[in-house]
Amino acid sequence: MSFDKVANTNAKTAATARKPSRGAAAVEWADDRLGLATLAKKQLRKVFPDHWSFMLGEIALWSFVVLLVTGVFLTLWFKPSMAEVEYMGSYDQLRGIHMSEAYASTLDISFDVRGGLLLRQMHHWSAMLFIAAMLVHMMRVFLTGAFRKPRELNWIIGGTLILLGIVEGFAGYSLPDDLLSGTGLRIADGLVKATPVLGSYMSFFMFGGEFPGDDIIPRLYTVHVLLIPALLLALIGAHMLLLVYHKHTQWPGPGRTNDNVVGYPLLPVYMAKAGGFFFIVFGVTALMGGLLSINPVWKYGPYDPSKVTAGSQPDWYMGIAEGLLRIMPGWETHIWGKTISWNVFLPGQIAPIVLLTMVLAWPFLEAWVTGDKRVHHLLQRPRNAPTRTAFLAAMITVYGLLWAAGGNDILAVKFHQSLEMISYFMRGAIFVIPPIVFVITRRWCISLQRHDNETLLHGYETGVIMRSPEGGYTERHLPVNEERAYKLTARDRDEVYDGAGETDANGVAAPDSRVKRLRSRLSTAMFVNNVQKPTVEELEDGHHHAEHELELEEGLDHSADGHQFDGRHSIEGEPLRGGH
Amino acid sequence: MSDNQDTLPEISTNGLPAEEPIANPGLPAHTWRPTDIDPAAEKRAERQVAALFGISMISTVLFVVAFFAFKVGDEPTVVGGFGASTVALGLTFGIALLAIGVGVIQWARKLMGDHEIVEMRHPASSSPEDREVTLTQLAQGLDESGIGRRPLVRNTLLGAVGLLGVPMIVALRDLGPLPGDKLYHTIWTKGMRVVRDVVGTPIHVSDLQIGDLLNGEPEALFPSEENGYPELSGVDSQIAKSKGAVILHRMEPSEITPSKGRENWSVQGIVAFSKICTHVGCPISLNEQQSHHLLCPCHQSTFDLADNGRVLFGPAARSLPQLPIEVDDEGYLVAQSDFTEPVGPSFWERD
Numbered sequence: 049m050s051f052d053k054v055a056n057t058n059a060k061t062a063a064t065a066r067k068p069s070r071g072a073a074a075v076e077w078a079d080d081r082l083g084l085a086t087l088a089k090k091q092l093r094k095v096f097p098d099h100w101s102f103m104l105g106e107i108a109l110w111s112f113v114v115l116l117v118t119g120v121f122l123t124l125w126f127k128p129s130m131a132e133v134e135y136m137g138s139y140d141q142l143r144g145i146h147m148s149e150a151y152a153s154t155l156d157i158s159f160d161v162r163g164g165l166l167l168r169q170m171h172h173w174s175a176m177l178f179i180a181a182m183l184v185h186m187m188r189v190f191l192t193g194a195f196r197k198p199r200e201l202n203w204i205i206g207g208t209l210i211l212l213g214i215v216e217g218f219a220g221y222s223l224p225d226d227l228l229s230g231t232g233l234r235i236a237d238g239l240v241k242a243t244p245v246l247g248s249y250m251s252f253f254m255f256g257g258e259f260p261g262d263d264i265i266p267r268l269y270t271v272h273v274l275l276i277p278a279l280l281l282a283l284i285g286a287h288m289l290l291l292v293y294h295k296h297t298q299w300p301g302p303g304r305t306n307d308n309v310v311g312y313p314l315l316p317v318y319m320a321k322a323g324g325f326f327f328i329v330f331g332v333t334a335l336m337g338g339l340l341s342i343n344p345v346w347k348y349g350p351y352d353p354s355k356v357t358a359g360s361q362p363d364w365y366m367g368i369a370e371g372l373l374r375i376m377p378g379w380e381t382h383i384w385g386k387t388i389s390w391n392v393f394l395p396g397q398i399a400p401i402v403l404l405t406m407v408l409a410w411p412f413l414e415a416w417v418t419g420d421k422r423v424h425h426l427l428q429r430p431r432n433a434p435t436r437t438a439f440l441a442a443m444i445t446v447y448g449l450l451w452a453a454g455g456n457d458i459l460a461v462k463f464h465q466s467l468e469m470i471s472y473f474m475r476g477a478i479f480v481i482p483p484i485v486f487v488i489t490r491r492w493c494i495s496l497q498r499h500d501n502e503t504l505l506h507g508y509e510t511g512v513i514m515r516s517p518e519g520g521y522t523e524r525h526l527p528v529n530e531e532r533a534y535k536l537t538a539r540d541r542d543e544v545y546d547g548a549g550e551t552d553a554n555g556v557a558a559p560d561s562r563v564k565r566l567r568s569r570l571s572t573a574m575f576v577n578n579v580q581k582p583t584v585e586e587l588e589d590g591h592h593h594a595e596h597e598l599e600l601e602e603g604l605d606h607s608a609d610g611h612q613f614d615g616r617h618s619i620e621g622e623p624l625r626g627g628h
Numbered sequence: 629m630s631d632n633q634d635t636l637p638e639i640s641t642n643g644l645p646a647e648e649p650i651a652n653p654g655l656p657a658h659t660w661r662p663t664d665i666d667p668a669a670e671k672r673a674e675r676q677v678a679a680l681f682g683i684s685m686i687s688t689v690l691f692v693v694a695f696f697a698f699k700v701g702d703e704p705t706v707v708g709g710f711g712a713s714t715v716a717l718g719l720t721f722g723i724a725l726l727a728i729g730v731g732v733i734q735w736a737r738k739l740m741g742d743h744e745i746v747e748m749r750h751p752a753s754s755s756p757e758d759r760e761v762t763l764t765q766l767a768q769g770l771d772e773s774g775i776g777r778r779p780l781v782r783n784t785l786l787g788a789v790g791l792l793g794v795p796m797i798v799a800l801r802d803l804g805p806l807p808g809d810k811l812y813h814t815i816w817t818k819g820m821r822v823v824r825d826v827v828g829t830p831i832h833v834s835d836l837q838i839g840d841l842l843n844g845e846p847e848a849l850f851p852s853e854e855n856g857y858p859e860l861s862g863v864d865s866q867i868a869k870s871k872g873a874v875i876l877h878r879m880e881p882s883e884i885t886p887s888k889g890r891e892n893w894s895v896q897g898i899v900a901f902s903k904i905c906t907h908v909g910c911p912i913s914l915n916e917q918q919s920h921h922l923l924c925p926c927h928q929s930t931f932d933l934a935d936n937g938r939v940l941f942g943p944a945a946r947s948l949p950q951l952p953i954e955v956d957d958e959g960y961l962v963a964q965s966d967f968t969e970p971v972g973p974s975f976w977e978r979d
Contacts, residue, residue: 095747132862138701146862160701165714166721198752231910234870235926238908238973248811248975253803258810259870259909262863295749303655309747310655320736327729331722338718353870354825354845354903356911358925373908373943374927380945380974389974391943392908425749457928467928468941504649534650587649 096318097298097311101188106322108181110329111174112284118171119273125161127153128223128269130262139346147225147350150265154224154345170337175217177333179365182210186407190440192427194297195411196420202290207408209283212276214365219272221343221363225265228343230351231360233264235373242392260353300426300538302531309425359458364451371453372399375474407443410436417570419545431500432539434493435574441489442482449478490577497579500536503528504582505590527594537581545571655744663738673738680731687724694720811978812970814846815868816951821847821855822874822900822961830960836878836898841915844874844900846963871971873903873911874951876961877933879920887936893952895961900951901937904972905929907944922948946974 079085096102129149135142137152138159157164186206189195195203218236222229237259241247256263295309304310312318336342348357362370372395379390414436430437452459453474460467507525514522527533547564582590662669694716698705705712754762775782821830825843828850836842849868851857860868881897893899901922903911910926920934929942937948949971952964970978 093745095745130863138704148862159704162695162698162700162713163717164700165711166717169714170718231926234910235908241973241975242908243976245976248807248977251975252805252807252810253800256804257863258867260863260866261804263804294752295747302653303746305652307749309749310744312742313745317736317740317742320732320740324729324732324736327725327732329729331725331727331729333722334718334725335722336718338715338722351866353866354843354873354911356913356925358914360910360926370927376943378907378929378939378943378945382979385979386976387974387978388976389945391945392973395943396908423751457925471928471942530650530653531656534653537648537650538652582649584649 091292092315093313094292094318095295095309095311095313097296097304097309099299101192102296103325104181104185104188106325107329108178108185109284109288110326111178111181111333112280113326114174114330114333115171115178116277118167118174119277121167122157122171123273125153125157125164126150126223126269128266130225130260130265142346142349145350148265150223150225151345151350154226158346166334166337168337169340169342170333172221172342173336173340174333175220176342176364177329179210179213179217182206182213183365186210187440187444190407190410191430191433191437192297193424193433193436194427196424197415198294198423199290199297200411200415202287202294203411204408205283205287205290207404209280209287211404212280212283216272216276216280217363217365219268219276222268223265223272224343224345225351226345227348227351227355227357228345228360230260230353231356232362232366234259234353239392239396242389242396244388244393260351295425297425297427299535301535304426306424306426361455361458367454368403368447368450369396369400369454371450371456371474372396374456375450375453375471375478377475403443403446407440410439413570414574417545417567417574418543419567426538428539431493431496432578434490434497434578437493438486438489442486445482445485446478449474449481453478494577494579501579501582504533504536505586507594525594527591539581541580542575542578544568544575655746658743661738661742664742670739673734677731677735677739680727680734684724684727684731687720687727691717691720691724807977811972811975814871814967814971815848816846816872816963816966817848818963818965819956820963821956822876822951822953822963823847823850825873830958831876832959833896833898833955833961834959836876838878838880838897839917840876840878841917842876843903843913844876844961845869846872846874848872870909871902871904874900875903875912875922875933876900877915877920877922879934883920883934885935890936890950890952892954893950893964895953895955898953898961899933900953900961900963901931901933902949902951902967902971905944906939906946906948906973907942909972912948 075085127149131149132146133149133152135145135147135152135155137143137156139155142155154168157168159165189203189206218232222233222236237251237255240251240254243250251259254264254267255261256267296311298304298309298311312321349355361367373392376391376395379394381388381390453471456470456474457467459465460470507527510524510526512524514524516522528536545568547561547568663673664670694713698713698716700711700713707715753759770776822844823830823846825845828845828847830847831842831844846868847855848857849860849865849872851859876898878896878898881894884894884897884899886893903913905912905924905926907924907927907929910924912922912924912929912931914923914925915921916923920932921940922931922933923929924931924942924944927943929944930940931944931948932938932940933948937950939945939947949967949969951967953961954964956962
């Protein structure tokens with residue numbers, strides 16, 4: 049193999065103007081009218097950095113497109129009406145039964161429209177994928193500190209997208225008007241009625257009278273196919289525009305700094321990769337829709353307010369609200385002849401918003417505590433922000449516990465435990481376990497930071513055991529290569545803010561000293577235990593130490609087995625362990 | 629690598645270079661891929677990509693074939709226990725899409741140029757001059773409008789626009805009727821028979837053994853010429869059902885501990901309770917036969933039917949409303965009256 053032969057795709061000379069082609073003529077025609085060339089000039093070869101975790105948001109984006117496509121098809125057959133009809137379709141078990149037109153048309157889509165069931169299942173699977181991908185993408189952004197200036201607004205837009213996505217999903221699975229979705233709406237009615245002062249009015253206005261009424265399905269339909277999709281589309285547009293304007297964050301590395309972005313150009317590589325990935329997401333959704341059953345509404349039967357199935361579960365993303373509702377004690381206040389239903393209002397309306405706000409507010413809290421006004425385009429490893437990582441771990445724990453609480457009846461059956469015990473356990477666990485997870489995660493991160501420093505100062509473990517003349521055993525460490533060493537040091541040093549002692553000339557505490565004290569205290573709590581990267585001197589000391597060790601063994605002219613890693617031989621071309 | 633399109637180098641403010649223990653070694657040199665230097669590998673990759681696109685085309689054709697070949701409806705084609713149409717359409721469509729996706733990405737990875745490009749970032753903010761000009765123009769525009777100097781105009785405009793919110797809210801008024809006292813009443817009236825929930829036949833005292841649980845409905849939900857109840861529309865029937873459904877349970881009369889005033893609400897150990905959970909309104913249906921405990925399958929609120937529907941466990945706060953029942957001349961169970969309290973989830977106005 050010789051290196052002089054290069055594929056013609058990696059051109060070595062600049063493109064020269066050729067005689068105008070048909071494509072150029074088309075561009076000219078369009079540019080004469082739209083003047084897009086100025087914009088396209090900057091964007092066509094725009095650089096996007098590459099990392100597997102940047103794909104998570106892409107999954108969400110492409111599932112949204114799949115949702116739009118499959119959703120448009122479904123609207124062609126679905127009838128959003130609660131008018132009572134007698135089912136005369138192909139599904140034998142329900143023929144002759146009275147049901148709403150919405151449910152009947154859902155059955156028709158499932159049994160009498162070719163590809164209808166495929167579309168329904170693809171639509172439902174991609175909805176799950178959409179919300180799951182958004183949540184994981186949000187965790188990625190949080191853990192790597194990608195929300196820092198200048199991206200705070202995009203962080204908020206992202207949080208709003210998740211909230212809208214969940215509401216959209218709920219509206220969507222309520223539409224078929226089957227027994228399960230009707231039960232979901234009944235619970236929603238209970239949640240609305242628990243609103244202080246306005247509850248019963250809100251319920252009557254929502255359902256067009258008393259629950260269930262005959263208005264809720266057509267109303268939810270408009271919300272589901274018009275209102276929320278339009279909001280989602282607009283916010284996704286804003287999310288993407290800001291992404292393009294800020295340029296994507298990247299991991300620090302050789303040649304990758306806070307001032308540049310290194311990667312492949314939009315045209316052709318990134319366009320091909322992202323476009324190809326759209327087909328992959330779409331294809332996987334199609335396979336899931338064809339092979340994996342989801343929401344088999346014909347098994348539940350039409351909605352009947354006096355019936356329910358045991359083990360009723362909402363879609364998974366509603367799981368935390370379900371868990372909150374289940375483990376909340378039955379508290380109600382009766383005052384002046386009025387009722388405040390804490391048992392429903394708190395877990396159903398307040399708690400989910402509080403939890404989401406806590407996560408969304410963290411970046412602003414962090415920015416206030418650090419006082420950091422600089423722009424950040426380089427990502428942080430989760431271990432290098434131990435408090436932040438631990439906070440998310442605790443929040444994920446809350447999420448997971450509530451999720452489990454949302455299935456407490458199923459857990460009770462599967463694990464042969466008493467339902468009451470599981471619920472009582474969850475009531476305590478929700479307050480006890482997250483702090484424990486917080487502490488463990490933080491110490492874990494700090495240990496990993498310490499490990500990074502050891503790798504920098506003493507090298508990595510080769511697995512080669514050396515025996516000294518005295519008979520002692522030591523493990524040979526070798527320095528990591530420059531690229532890895534640079535990556536380990538490419539992070540900021542944390543600074544602990546100390547504004548506690550600030551007084552004016554007369555020794556009187558500054559007027560905002562209480563705020564400053566709080567900030568110092570938070571700053572200390574967040575950063576004082578973090579391990580900072582070694583200084584130049586420490587690194588040099590470490591290297592001297594390694595050299596000294598080598599000198600001690602100078603007299604040896606040969607080594608035990610594993611000599612190729614003893615530091616006296618070139619390791620070029622030798623197989624190294626663990627890809628160091 | 630010298631493909632910088634923007635040459636606006638910024639001074640890094642992020643970490644002082646002197647503090648950095650290791651200097652940035654710079655971008656590693658580009659390494660060639662096998663497809664760059666070996667024409668055979670290049671050809672092979674080209675054939676792979678084209679083959680994937682070919683597979684997609686074949687799969688799309690198969691999709692169309694499957695669409696017309698497999699029947700749905702009354703007698704769907706079934707293969708291996710699955711509806712053949714859905715499975716075949718999903719498989720062929722999925723493969724057609726996946727093959728395009730994998731093909732394009734293979735093309736990008738193996739054959740497209742793989743030089744990494746460095747682009748410089750710009751600050752998100754505008755230049756200070758632009759900012760200055762914008763602020764000046766803003767001030768000038770506001771000044772020319774006189775909005776600061778003419779508070780009367782400003783305030784009346786704000787008032788007028790603000791008031792426009794009122795029609796929007798007022799227009800929502802007809803979304804539904806006002807609750808009135810609807811939540812306080814159900815379809816039950818004195819003397820209405822309790823009937824079986826599916827078939828609508830009346831329930832005789834002797835139909836229930838000790839320990840039996842039966843789902844009951846008000847007879848008015850099954851109107852007939854015989855019973856004389858008026859026809860109900862689908863909506864009204866659903867609404868009536870969502871409040872009127874009851875649970876009948878028979879136990880030893882001695883086990884019942886009625887609270888004051890409820891001593892004669894049961895018939896020979898048969899009690900009737902609302903089936904609608906007082907938590908958020910799920911129908912309650914899980915019964916523990918021995919203990920007379922009733923469990924809601926949605927959020928597991930547990931009620932004691934022997935003790936006036938008291939909450940034993942779970943998120944519900946209120947006892948299950950009890951329907952007072954008696955026996956008519958023919959020995960069938962009938963209601964003594966409507967429920968004496970609202971059925972279902974709590975709401976603000978109720979005590």
